[in-house]
Amino acid sequence: MRPVADEFERDLQRLFQQAEPGGWDADAFARRIEARLQRAERLRLAVLLLAGLVGAGLAAQQMMNSTLGAQLMGLFQSAVNLGGQAETAALGQIDALSFGGSSVVVMWLLAAALAGAAILGARLLNES
Amino acid sequence: MGQAATMRDLTRLHDVELAALAAAGGRREFGELARRHSAGVRALLRRMGADPATAEDVAQDAFIQAFQSIASFRGEGTFAAWVRRIAARRYLKARARAGALVLSPDDAPEEAAPEGAYAGARLDLDQALKGLSEAERLCVSLCYGAGLSHSEVAEILGAPLGTVKSHVKRGLDKLKARMGQETSRSAAGG
CATH class of the missing domain: 1.10.1740.10 (RNA polymerase sigma factor, region 2, helix turn helix motif)
Structure with missing residues (x-):
């Protein structure tokens, strides 16, 4: 390659490194980038929180499904042993568990939501 | 941290x-x-x-x-x-x-650089780039502005390596000619 070409290409590279003349608000650009990164971080946290809630809900449901039968059997056994009013009371508890299943899940979901909200709040406070 | x-x-x-x-x-x-x-x-x-x-x-x-x-x-x-x-x-x-990237061979006549005319003068690159075809401008900018090799440019643009090389060469020749003219005018005026 000719020396003049080398010199020209070097100068061309140097010229390309120079910004355009004229007004360019680099500070404003940087602020926009930081704001976008912050929004992305918040969105990521929100998605994680939602995923956590869904996961907690599913876990609670699974737990209810897997242990409810055993719990009912245990309660039934104790009810038979106690007899009389105790039996009636135990059966009432079974009713409450059977028909109140959805309310137990809601309780678990609420607990998970509260825990998630507490974690999110702590993160936001920490960031600010 | x-x-x-x-x-x-x-x-x-x-x-x-x-x-x-x-x-x-x-x-x-x-x-x-x-x-x-x-x-x-x-x-x-x-x-x-x-x-x-x-x-x-x-x-x-x-x-x-x-x-x-x-x-x-x-x-x-x-x-x-x-x-x-x-x-x-x-x-x-x-x-x-957007379908707006078509790197076709440019049939425009080459603009020969005046021999020895370029002497490292400062000129308006943006103005000089306006004299290039779109393909030349892209290829030159990618090679000298983004620091990509000819092969990388060819890969990104999906164009044959030879086509990219010819666009770069043609673009460089045009820029050199324009920069040389600018230099000559500066020297004559200054």
């Missing part, structure tokens, strides 16, 4: 230090990198043919992508060159998606 750095004057830190802090989640440190290099990235995009709004959008997207993959920046090259390459690739992809 990131919080400690905010206590320092970020402007005194080297790009590599800022990148390391940004890799640990430091948004403010990355903001400083964006402040330093956004003008250069935007200038490259404008020289590649992007309008101001597109240049701004692509530059923003490029910096966001750079933040997301900052861990892969190992400081082997400069941060400026790294983020310029990201921006150039994003711009080309956006144009390709």
Whole structure:
């Protein structure tokens, strides 16, 4: 390659490194980038929180499904042993568990939501 | 780590230090990198043919992508060159998606550079680039502005290597001719 070409290409590279003349608000650009990164971080946290809630809900449901039968059997056994009013009371508890299943899940979901909200709040406070 | 750095004057830190802090989640440190290099990235995009709004959008997207993959920046090259390459690739992809990227052979007559006329004068690169065809402008900008090799440009543009080389050569010859004329006029006038 000719020396003049080398010199020209070097100068061309140097010229390309120079910004355009004229007004360019680099500070404003940087602020926009930081704001976008912050929004992305918040969105990521929100998605994680939602995923956590869904996961907690599913876990609670699974737990209810897997242990409810055993719990009912245990309660039934104790009810038979106690007899009389105790039996009636135990059966009432079974009713409450059977028909109140959805309310137990809601309780678990609420607990998970509260825990998630507490974690999110702590993160936001920490960031600010 | 990131919080400690905010206590320092970020402007005194080297790009590599800022990148390391940004890799640990430091948004403010990355903001400083964006402040330093956004003008250069935007200038490259404008020289590649992007309008101001597109240049701004692509530059923003490029910096966001750079933040997301900052861990892969190992400081082997400069941060400026790294983020310029990201921006150039994003711009080309956006144009390709819009169907606006067609790198066809240019039949325009070559503009011969006056022998020995170029003497390293400062001239308006942006003005000189306007005299190039779109393909020449893209290829020259990618090679000399984004620091890509001919092969990389050919791969990104999906064009034969020979076509890219000829566009680069033709573009360089045109620029040299224009810069040479500018130099001659400056010398005669000065």
